[in-house]
Amino acid sequence: MDYRSTRNENLRATAAEAILQGLAPDGGLYSMDSLSGLNFDWRSVLDCDTLTTAREVLTALLPDFSREEMEAMLHDAYDGKFETEELTPTVAVGEDAVLELFRGPTSAFKDVALRMLPQLMRRAREKCGVEDQIMILTATSGDTGKAAMEGFRDVPGTGIIVFYPHGGVSAVQQAQMATQEGYNVYVCAVEGNFDDAQTGVKNIFAAVEEQNLLANSGVRLSSANSINIGRLAPQVVYYFRAYAALVKSGKIAVGDKVDFAVPTGNFGDILAGFFAREMGLPVGRLICASNANNVLTDFLATGRYDRNRPFYKTVSPSMDILVSSNLERLLFLMSGDGALVAKLMAELKETGAYEVPAALKEKIAAIFWGGCCDDEKTAEAIGKIYADHGYLADTHTAVAWHVAQEYKAACPDHNPVVILSTASPYKFPVAVWEGLGKAAQEDEFAVMDDLCRATGVPIPKNLQGLQQKEVRHRDVIKKEDMLSYVLGKVKEDAWKK
Numbered sequence: 001m002d003y004r005s006t007r008n009e010n011l012r013a014t015a016a017e018a019i020l021q022g023l024a025p026d027g028g029l030y031s032m033d034s035l036s037g038l039n040f041d042w043r044s045v046l047d048c049d050t051l052t053t054a055r056e057v058l059t060a061l062l063p064d065f066s067r068e069e070m071e072a073m074l075h076d077a078y079d080g081k082f083e084t085e086e087l088t089p090t091v092a093v094g095e096d097a098v099l100e101l102f103r104g105p106t107s108a109f110k111d112v113a114l115r116m117l118p119q120l121m122r123r124a125r126e127k128c129g130v131e132d133q134i135m136i137l138t139a140t141s142g143d144t145g146k147a148a149m150e151g152f153r154d155v156p157g158t159g160i161i162v163f164y165p166h167g168g169v170s171a172v173q174q175a176q177m178a179t180q181e182g183y184n185v186y187v188c189a190v191e192g193n194f195d196d197a198q199t200g201v202k203n204i205f206a207a208v209e210e211q212n213l214l215a216n217s218g219v220r221l222s223s224a225n226s227i228n229i230g231r232l233a234p235q236v237v238y239y240f241r242a243y244a245a246l247v248k249s250g251k252i253a254v255g256d257k258v259d260f261a262v263p264t265g266n267f268g269d270i271l272a273g274f275f276a277r278e279m280g281l282p283v284g285r286l287i288c289a290s291n292a293n294n295v296l297t298d299f300l301a302t303g304r305y306d307r308n309r310p311f312y313k314t315v316s317p318s319m320d321i322l323v324s325s326n327l328e329r330l331l332f333l334m335s336g337d338g339a340l341v342a343k344l345m346a347e348l349k350e351t352g353a354y355e356v357p358a359a360l361k362e363k364i365a366a367i368f369w370g371g372c373c374d375d376e377k378t379a380e381a382i383g384k385i386y387a388d389h390g391y392l393a394d395t396h397t398a399v400a401w402h403v404a405q406e407y408k409a410a411c412p413d414h415n416p417v418v419i420l421s422t423a424s425p426y427k428f429p430v431a432v433w434e435g436l437g438k439a440a441q442e443d444e445f446a447v448m449d450d451l452c453r454a455t456g457v458p459i460p461k462n463l464q465g466l467q468q469k470e471v472r473h474r475d476v477i478k479k480e481d482m483l484s485y486v487l488g489k490v491k492e493d494a495w496k497k
């Protein structure tokens with residue numbers, strides 16, 4: 001029983017149970033009490049290759065799984081799926097380093113975790129003696145759904161249904177999803193916006209639970225959301241890899257501190273950096289970069305979290321978020337007080353805001369530094385990174401880069417900085433092209449070609465020739481029909497293997 005709810009220390013689970021359940025029954029997130037208690041030998045992994053580092057980090061965080069099991073899962077998850085054997089290469093860009101997390105099968109950083117989560121779920125299902133098939137439900141504004149489908153496709157014991165807003169995703173994202181292969185994969189557009197799709201999914205979970213709609217169906221629902229510890233743990237690995245890369249290149253000596261700048265939405269990616277730090281990796285500051293939706297910037301400055309504010313649609317859409325769910329885990333790990341976390345989360349639900357005690361605020365601010373960057377500055381940053389360093393950054397990466405430069409100016413005693421790069425520039429070609437000071441054509445695919453011709457940066461294979469691929473998914477439904485859609489798919493046999 002290594003995991004407990006962030007809202008109640010007495011609600012415990014094994015790692016496998018936590019992975020299968022996602023959320024704890026009281027609505028909290030599953031967390032260890034203390035990662036420093038793992039006594040992880042961080043120095044010993046610095047000379048290892050990526051998968052060995054991953055095996056060591058992940059068996060420490062998810063102790064139900066043996067090294068042999070973990071190794072088998074890692075091979076199934078990653079072999080031949082990424083552009084480089086390193087999976088997440090670190091490259092020098094000016095005086096900073098960029099940790100490229102987008103070299104996976106859908107060119108989004110979520111691939112790193114969503115390749116591994118299905119393997120963890122499959123084994124957790126066996127370990128817990130669950131015979132039900134697991135159907136994953138996800139609402140997506142574009143990136144998560146594609147990466148989740150690519151991860152779950154053809155994984156025995158699982159199926160996945162992805163809902164996305166009809167006409168609400170980019171042409172590239174639409175093509176990526178409509179052409180998805182796999183015997184256990186369903187994709188469906190919903191007439192409405194992303195919130196409608198997401199609310200629809202939440203309502204389905206609630207209805208199924210309350211009315212016991214899947215009783216005796218041999219199927220249970222689950223989610224691939226980043227609150228699942230099985231999605232968070234695989235992200236810890238690349239902090240170790242980036243650190244090892246800086247040691248190898250001679251930029252730092254073993255033991256020197258490194259600061260990491262992270263484009264942040266749901267607070268999962270940056271929390272993984274905090275995990276690495278707690279496991280002993282010499283991490284200095286974690287720089288939390290937001291776009292115009294700067295709830296976290298304000299929280300880190302004031303200790304008050306307040307979602308009552310306008311919601312902006314920006315050029316870095318994966319960070320357009322007002323409630324960063326994984327922050328709850330940080331509050332628990334830093335306060336060790338489930339009752340406090342439960343109280344703050346209840347306030348958030350009722351009033352949309354909460355304020356942490358001053359001592360906790362100070363403790364957080366000693367490690368986390370917050371900054372934000374609007375669309376205009378994002379475009380400027382894309383242009384400047386390319387002009388000064390010849391590096392083509394996507395919009396999310398540009399936000400982190402901009403905030404990292406502000407941080408360095410504000411904190412002259414900073415350490416070498418690693419900027420996490422979360423998407424290929426080709427996933428947001430129009431904004432990137434405009435950042436280079438060019439006027440974009442109407443057709444997104446044509447802009448990709450323009451960008452490639454002008455910069456010589458190759459288009460990732462999975463984004464090439466998308467228009468020629470066979471369209472396999474055409475379902476469009478009303479939001480009221482999402483539940484019956486799910487119940488229909490649950491009954492089908494095609495996805496049950």
Ligand SMILES: *Cc1c(COP(=O)(O)O)cnc(C)c1O
Nearest residue numbers: 264265266267268269318422423
């Ligand atoms: C999901 C995502 C983020 C935000 O990561 P969190 O773990 O939610 O903070 C940033 N950039 C891109 C491209 C993403 O897809």
